[in-house]
Amino acid sequence: MSVEELHAELVELLGPRGATLELRAREKASVDGAKMSPIITEQLPLGLADIVAFPTSADEIAAVVAAAVRHGVGITPRGKGTGNYGQAIPLEGGLVLDMSKARAIIEVGDGVITAEAGTPMIALEQAARETGQELWMYPSTAQSSIGGFLAGGSGGTGSIVHGANHQGFVAALDVVHTATEGLVHVEGEEAQLYVHNYGTAGIIARATVRLDPMRDWRALYASFNTFADVLPILKSVALLEPSPRLVSADLPEVSNALPTDPAIPEDRASLRVILDVETIDAATALIESAGGRVEDVREGPQASVRLSTLSYNHPIEWLQKTSPGTYFHLEVGGDALVDRIDEVHAVYPGGMLHIEGKIDRPIGMLAGVYESPEQVYAGIEALKELGVGVHSPHQWFVDFEAARTQQLAASTDPRGLLNPGKLVADAAVPGMGKLTS
Ligand SMILES: Cc1cc2nc3c(=O)[nH]c(=O)nc-3n(C[C@H](O)[C@H](O)[C@H](O)COP(=O)(O)OP(=O)(O)OC[C@H]3O[C@@H](n4cnc5c(N)ncnc54)[C@H](O)[C@@H]3O)c2cc1C
Structure with a gap:
């Protein structure tokens, strides 16, 4: 892996502030809310990014992923870093893809809103309210990103009616794979396959999620x-x-x-x-x-x-x-x-x-x-x-539909470059047994 070469390429692509090798920035990008778990806390630090990139749009996210793939560098996606069991920690170093600057709201339609991955949930809710609508759901970490909520979260305010975030909240996604370059548009059932698996089958660059009419x-x-x-x-x-x-x-x-x-x-x-x-x-x-x-x-x-x-x-x-x-x-x-x-x-x-x-x-x-x-x-x-x-929020393996994600990732990320260490075949989770589904 050639981190210096990747850095030079990313600076060319994103400008001098778009990528960094600076230690403090790498440390900051390598922690999340895992300290909620004393079991994980005992094992920290679990990984340190070699490089951090800050794309500002869905297209830049795709371009950064393509560059990392060319250099054979693993990619850990990151939104706001509030995940509470280490899902955003770069276990094997490599690139942390910080998407918090890609936060444009693209469109508020009738019953749906489309935004880039780093958009805070609270910003989506506010934009929806301006059109007399509201999100189906948002987590208690209302400042967390839509990409991070879909990839790492599960539900929140609104789930009382709409269930978990893999149960129809997502209408469409633009995802980035490592097997091919550019954005891949997925809708309906196909889009649900990228929810709650920590970006291991594809990085969410843009998301379209559902809205309800606003209530009082x-x-x-x-x-x-x-x-x-x-x-x-x-x-x-x-x-x-x-x-x-x-x-x-x-x-x-x-x-x-x-x-x-x-x-x-x-x-x-x-x-x-x-x-x-x-x-x-x-x-x-x-x-x-x-x-x-x-x-x-x-x-x-x-x-x-x-x-x-x-x-x-x-x-x-x-x-x-x-x-x-x-x-x-x-x-x-x-x-x-x-x-x-x-x-x-x-x-x-x-x-x-x-x-x-x-x-x-x-x-x-x-x-x-x-x-x-x-x-x-x-x-x-x-x-x-x-x-x-x-x-159990005391381990970081993908434990929701893990076999299904492995099957998908075999074609979308055949080299296992996406969030390395999180999608483990047949992982044994302490207290929970084997992850087979
Ligand atoms: C105090 C506290 C309260 C919480 N309350 C809730 C709650 O009410 N409901 C809930 O569901 N969760 C909750 N969480 C967990 C967490 O806040 C949510 O999952 C949150 O929405 C994650 O968003 P984020 O932007 O911080 O993502 P991050 O923590 O940055 O990332 C979460 C995971 O998604 C991956 N990821 C991030 N962005 C992308 C992307 N664009 N594409 C693919 N993968 C990506 C990361 O690699 C990581 O695996 C809570 C956590 C804490 C500490």
């Missing part, structure tokens, strides 16, 4: 004496019609770790809902029937986004900030989170669930006091026995 949302905050009071109404709140956009709840201990807000009173369980203005009365009745009280109802897009930033992994991150070095977490799902919550909490010392209400089954983040990797893996088995579905 409110951010409702409620509080309860205990978490056990919230759980029985969680599903009913999620099933309000028209559907809410987000339903999040926390134990008093987790609520205490969230940023100070009079609507999240100390030592009380918190329920936070982004809901249609028409359903405020019905939601209030449900909350009061469970012994809770509505603390505040806030209006405007900022109020919704703020509530989104307290959902999914974020409450755990706040917990970790207030008690550094104490907690790990697992991504969990299933009715047992409600029906068997005491047993779920008992799996780990200090067990605390942040829960997201959904129409089909609740999902959440289960925090526990960290002791050792073995303790975490043993708990995964115990959770499965309780009927809890588990995803």
